[in-house]
Amino acid sequence: MVNFSGKPATSFLLTFLASMLLITSCAKTPQPADSLYQQLGAAAGLEQLVDGVLVEIERDPQIVHHFKDTDIARFRRLLIEQLCQLSGGPCQYTGATMQESHTGFAITPADFDNLVNHFIKVMTAQNIPVASQNALLAKLAPMYKDVINR
Amino acid sequence: MITLRSLAISLLVFCNCSAIAGSKVIGTGGATTIEGSAGGGIVPWAVINGYASSGQWSVTGFGNQVGVDDFSLRTIGAGFSYGNQLEVSLTKQTLALETIGGDLKQTIVGVKYHVAGELLYTEMPQISVGAQWKKHQNFELPQAVGALDDQGIDWYVAASKVWLDAFAGRNLLLNATVRATKANQTGLLGFGSAEDNSYQLMTELSATIMLTPHWAVGAEFRQKPNQLAFADEEHWRDVFTAWFINKNVSLVGGYVDLGSIAGLPNQQGYYVAVEATW
Numbered sequence: 211m212v213n214f215s216g217k218p219a220t221s222f223l224l225t226f227l228a229s230m231l232l233i234t235s236c237a238k239t240p241q242p243a244d245s246l247y248q249q250l251g252a253a254a255g256l257e258q259l260v261d262g263v264l265v266e267i268e269r270d271p272q273i274v275h276h277f278k279d280t281d282i283a284r285f286r287r288l289l290i291e292q293l294c295q296l297s298g299g300p301c302q303y304t305g306a307t308m309q310e311s312h313t314g315f316a317i318t319p320a321d322f323d324n325l326v327n328h329f330i331k332v333m334t335a336q337n338i339p340v341a342s343q344n345a346l347l348a349k350l351a352p353m354y355k356d357v358i359n360r
Numbered sequence: 361m362i363t364l365r366s367l368a369i370s371l372l373v374f375c376n377c378s379a380i381a382g383s384k385v386i387g388t389g390g391a392t393t394i395e396g397s398a399g400g401g402i403v404p405w406a407v408i409n410g411y412a413s414s415g416q417w418s419v420t421g422f423g424n425q426v427g428v429d430d431f432s433l434r435t436i437g438a439g440f441s442y443g444n445q446l447e448v449s450l451t452k453q454t455l456a457l458e459t460i461g462g463d464l465k466q467t468i469v470g471v472k473y474h475v476a477g478e479l480l481y482t483e484m485p486q487i488s489v490g491a492q493w494k495k496h497q498n499f500e501l502p503q504a505v506g507a508l509d510d511q512g513i514d515w516y517v518a519a520s521k522v523w524l525d526a527f528a529g530r531n532l533l534l535n536a537t538v539r540a541t542k543a544n545q546t547g548l549l550g551f552g553s554a555e556d557n558s559y560q561l562m563t564e565l566s567a568t569i570m571l572t573p574h575w576a577v578g579a580e581f582r583q584k585p586n587q588l589a590f591a592d593e594e595h596w597r598d599v600f601t602a603w604f605i606n607k608n609v610s611l612v613g614g615y616v617d618l619g620s621i622a623g624l625p626n627q628q629g630y631y632v633a634v635e636a637t638w
Contacts, residue, residue, distance in 0.1 A: 272383065319444065319478070320413035323383035326480075330385070330573060340572050341529020348524035354481030 247299035249342035250333075253290075256299070260289050262332030263325075270328070273321045296349045308356035317357050326350070380638050381607035382411035382418050384444060386573050388479055388522075391602055391612045392422040392635050395492050395546065396437040396451030397470045399518075400580045401614055401631050402596050403564040405535045406488035406520035408447045408474050409439045410637045411607050417442045420449075420637045428618055428629035430459035433548075437468075447472040447490075455548045459624060464548045465497035477521070479533075485521035492516075494547040505590040505622070507550025508557055514541040515559075522570075530569050533578075537564040544588050545621060553587045560585040568602075576602040584619075594619025598631060610635045 250256055267274055294301035333343045390398040390407040398409035410418025424435040437451030449470040456463045472490035479486040492514040499510035516539040526532035540559040542551040568578030582596040600614030614631035621627050
């Protein structure tokens with residue numbers, strides 16, 4: 211749970227240098243191997259991530275009730291699809307808009323926070339680097355306004 | 361350090377029945393300033409203390425210690441928050457005048473209300489308004505050096521925003537606060553002066569990088585008024601690192617430059633803070 215490597219400054223520096231290299235190399239040729247989709251473990255990694263999040267949701271009395279009428283297999287497939295597309299993978303999200311799919315659920319800010327915590331916990335358990343975690347969270351966070359209090 | 365010790369003991373007592381924490385993401389309650397408001401070390405931020413999200417409440421206990429060349433400041437207090445909207449805090453400050461002799465004490469009641477934006481989730485920064493009512497406990501010395509009142513209210517507006525994946529994959533938190541104050545040296549040297557009892561508008565800034573979800577480093581600047589004729593008051597600065605061990609305990613260590621205080625120049629030294637949240 212405690213994501214303390216004992217050398218945050220070092221990893222910070224390495225990440226910084228790596229991203230500088232990335233910026234210069236990206237200018238010439240795209241590097242699909244370095245895309246967020248790859249960093250998240252591609253198809254297998256995203257399936258693992260979504261399965262992990264589903265387990266966390268199931269254990270979370272704060273939000274599990276929102277899923278009582280949900281077709282979990284379909285939800286799982288669509289979430290994988292959505293994360294794949296968001297992270298630059300070779301997928302097309304075929305589900306409803308965030309606003310449509312959350313209308314009527316009255317999702318609270320606490321529900322949203324809990325889901326963010328579940329994502330962080332599962333990504334950390336999967337040893338996804340902090341930078342990649344933050345890159346995914348940066349794509350999920352703006353959904354807040356479409357999800358909350360609908 | 362009795363205050364820190366008693367806090368640590370109460371922390372151990374409570375920790376057994378704890379692991380209770382609200383829903384907010386770790387670190388997003390900030391630390392607690394020397395004036396008891398959630399923020400950095402010297403600047404109140406727009407964040408609300410603790411981890412209470414919508415419909416939840418949270419209690420925070422904190423102790424800070426600042427040691428500079430000729431002074432040491434000890435702070436102890438408690439805060440309460442509800443729904444990531446409202447924060448209330450009660451803080452006792454004791455400034456030991458190690459070179460001059462004696463001490464100065466004040467009590468601070470803080471209130472903060474989150475009016476707009478969501479720190480992590482919205483384009484708009486999180487905006488909060490706050491007040492700190494400060495009452496000096498032994499006003500003889502501040503009065504002797506020209507302070508007018510033994511109490512005052514600071515009013516502030518703070519804007520805080522986290523940019524996820526802002527810089528080298530790290531999250532960046534920027535904060536800007538504007539404070540209206542009559543306080544001399546945060547109120548430890550009283551409020552106002554015979555020459556000028558008007559509110560002064562001060563700017564306070566913080567920048568923090570989250571290295572991991574649990575570790576942050578940052579820097580702060582706090583503009584200060586200079587209203588007492590007997591000695592210059594200078595702007596404050598600090599750099600700090602914060603360790604959010606879990607949602608129940610956090611530690612902060614820093615280096616502060618408080619400039620000249622009561623005629624004694626170059627007041628620099630350490631800053632430590634411990635906080636427990638349920």
